[in-house]
Amino acid sequence: MDSRQQAFSTLVHSLQAELYRLAYWLCKNQAQAQDILQEAYLRAWKSMDNLRDQSAARAWLMTIVRREYLRTFERKKFDTIELDEQPIVDDAQSMDQLSDALQVRAAIDQLETKYRVPLVLQVIGGLSCSEIADELSLSEAAVMTQLFRARQKIKTLLEPNAVNAVNYSNVIKPDFTKAKASRA
Amino acid sequence: MKLSHFDEARFDKSNFDKALGSDPKNPELPSIAKILVSSGKNPDAELELDSALMLEHRILSSMAINPPNLLTAQLLAITNPAVQIGTKRFARRKVWLAMAASVTACALIAGSWFLTHRNAADAKLAADCVEHLAHEPFALSRTTRVPPTLVNQLFNRSGMVVDADMVVNYLQPCVVDGQIALHIVVQRNSGPVTVLVFPDSKSMSDLEHSIAGAQVRTRGFDGGGLVFMAESSRDFDAVEAKLLASLRVQRIQSTG
Numbered sequence: 001m002d003s004r005q006q007a008f009s010t011l012v013h014s015l016q017a018e019l020y021r022l023a024y025w026l027c028k029n030q031a032q033a034q035d036i037l038q039e040a041y042l043r044a045w046k047s048m049d050n051l052r053d054q055s056a057a058r059a060w061l062m063t064i065v066r067r068e069y070l071r072t073f074e075r076k077k078f079d080t081i082e083l084d085e086q087p088i089v090d091d092a093q094s095m096d097q098l099s100d101a102l103q104v105r106a107a108i109d110q111l112e113t114k115y116r117v118p119l120v121l122q123v124i125g126g127l128s129c130s131e132i133a134d135e136l137s138l139s140e141a142a143v144m145t146q147l148f149r150a151r152q153k154i155k156t157l158l159e160p161n162a163v164n165a166v167n168y169s170n171v172i173k174p175d176f177t178k179a180k181a182s183r184a
Numbered sequence: 185m186k187l188s189h190f191d192e193a194r195f196d197k198s199n200f201d202k203a204l205g206s207d208p209k210n211p212e213l214p215s216i217a218k219i220l221v222s223s224g225k226n227p228d229a230e231l232e233l234d235s236a237l238m239l240e241h242r243i244l245s246s247m248a249i250n251p252p253n254l255l256t257a258q259l260l261a262i263t264n265p266a267v268q269i270g271t272k273r274f275a276r277r278k279v280w281l282a283m284a285a286s287v288t289a290c291a292l293i294a295g296s297w298f299l300t301h302r303n304a305a306d307a308k309l310a311a312d313c314v315e316h317l318a319h320e321p322f323a324l325s326r327t328t329r330v331p332p333t334l335v336n337q338l339f340n341r342s343g344m345v346v347d348a349d350m351v352v353n354y355l356q357p358c359v360v361d362g363q364i365a366l367h368i369v370v371q372r373n374s375g376p377v378t379v380l381v382f383p384d385s386k387s388m389s390d391l392e393h394s395i396a397g398a399q400v401r402t403r404g405f406d407g408g409g410l411v412f413m414a415e416s417s418r419d420f421d422a423v424e425a426k427l428l429a430s431l432r433v434q435r436i437q438s439t440g
Contacts, residue, residue: 005263012259013396017318020251034255041259104246122207123244126325129207148205155239 004048011044011051015058018124019065025120026069028109036072040064062125066135107157115150118143197226208236209328234331241334245356248320306389306402312361313380313411314395323369324376326354339431342366342383347430368427372419379427382409392417405431 019040023033040061044051051057108116121127121135129147133140200220203210213233220229317324330352338355339346342364353376354369366381382388388409393400399417403410405428412420 008263009260012256013318016255016259017251017320020255021247021249024249025247030252034252034258037255037259038262042262045262100242101246101248104242108243108246119243120247123240124247144202144206147207148202151205151208151236151239151243154243158239 007051008041008045008048011057011061012041015061016041018058019061022062022120022124023065023069025108025124026066026117032072036065036068039068066121066125070135103158104154107154110157111150111153115146115153118146119150122147197229200226200229201232204232204236208233208240211328234333237328237331238334241330248356306391307393309361309388309409310391310393310400310402310411311395313413314398314400316358316360316367316380317378317398317413320354320356320358320367323354323356323367323378326369327371329353330355338366342381344381344383345432347432350426350430370423370426372414372423374416374418375414377419377423378413379423380411380413381427381431382411384408 016037020033020037023036024030027033027036043064044057044061051060108119111119118132118136121132122129127135129143130140132138133143136143138146197220200213200216203213203216214230217226217229217233220226226232332348332350335346335350335352335355336348338357342357351370352368353371354367356367358365358367358380360367360380360382363382363384366383368379368381370377370379384407388402388404388411390404391402393402398413398415399420401410401412401417401420401424403412403424410424410427412424414420
């Protein structure tokens with residue numbers, strides 16, 4: 001393995017999980033998230049000579065992932081519901097935690113795209129409100145409002161007796177078997 | 185943090201609520217909450233901040249999903265010139281052979297390493313712990329303190345009790361190598377130190393490893409095990425001492 005491949009391998013091992021998570025929560029589709037990552041890493045491979053700085057590479061790859069999502073899916077208003085998706089295997093937590101994660105995930109799943117995308121960019125992408133505003137071509141105030149409403153909506157949906165109860169039908173459920181096995 | 189009169193005036197209850205909803209991890213909010221409480225403008229401001237941070241933690245945890253198993257091999261196959269031909273969208277079907285070769289090579293390397301290691305079980309656990317870091321990379325950049333009530337709650341759920349002054353910047357129950365573990369990150373001057381606490385690990389040897397650029401220390405403690413990981417082992421002693429002093433060895437009845 002030459003040094004270029006070695007550097008690329010380091011980028012893959014250190015960043016792919018985080019980038020995949022960002023891509024997945026932006027498009028909510030595993031296959032599309034994989035495609036976005038493949039595109040991002042293909043560009044990284046072509047630009048390896050300019051990507052020696054790991055932290056710069058991270059920011060650069062995250063930008064590619066976001067822009068690739070916006071370019072490909074958001075423009076097409078691509079909002080899919082996965083019917084035959086494989087369950088996502090969490091690094092399963094306790095059963096209580098898994099149950100809670102499932103509820104919150106279901107609530108996030110019910111957010112409109114305009115609320116979900118800024119939230120994902122902030123929570124997973126680590127962007128500030130002004131950076132999200134730049135990314136989405138919105139005013140900072142609009143982004144703050146969307147983030148506020150996203151969290152309000154999640155809070156409302158998670159309330160025990162919420163009128164708009166959490167709808168689990170579209171949620172990809174985590175694999176509980178791992179946690180059950182570990183408890184046994 | 186000292187706020188100007190302008191800032192104080194700006195943060196009435198309504199503005200505070202908006203700030204909590206739009207960016208609850210804003211580092212200014214704890215100071216603003218204190219001011220709102222002391223001025224009587226919002227006596228519940230600190231509780232509201234705690235509650236917002238707990239919701240934030242739940243949102244982040246719910247988003248913690250793992251990539252598909254073969255994604256790494258699929259991405260590494262990009263460097264194979266034969267695969268790059270036509271590598272565009274939906275091209276991953278074409279990389280099966282390269283993926284299989286990569287996975288086989290990784291398995292052989294990992295297998296030979298484990299076979300030659302004298303503490304194979306602990307070494308495997310250490311390697312799994314390092315691999316686990318890649319699943320929650322955002323944990324390393326957390327700098328805000330996890331609310332003590334949440335820390336207490338999560339330790340209790342794992343059958344342990346912990347002192348209230350234990351400061352952690354990330355805390356998440358996980359399963360590593362088939363065992364329940366608490367994934368902790370503590371920010372230190374030399375950088376983040378990750379600790380995986382295994383409350384029910386059968387036995388763990390006291391060992392130091394260097395795996396994939398990470399320094400790893402495994403330690404047994406009463407009926408469990410600790411795995412420390414960081415870029416440098418400089419702060420391991422301090423974090424270990426603090427953790428052992430804070431963790432109560434007497435286990436409480438799990439409420440789960």
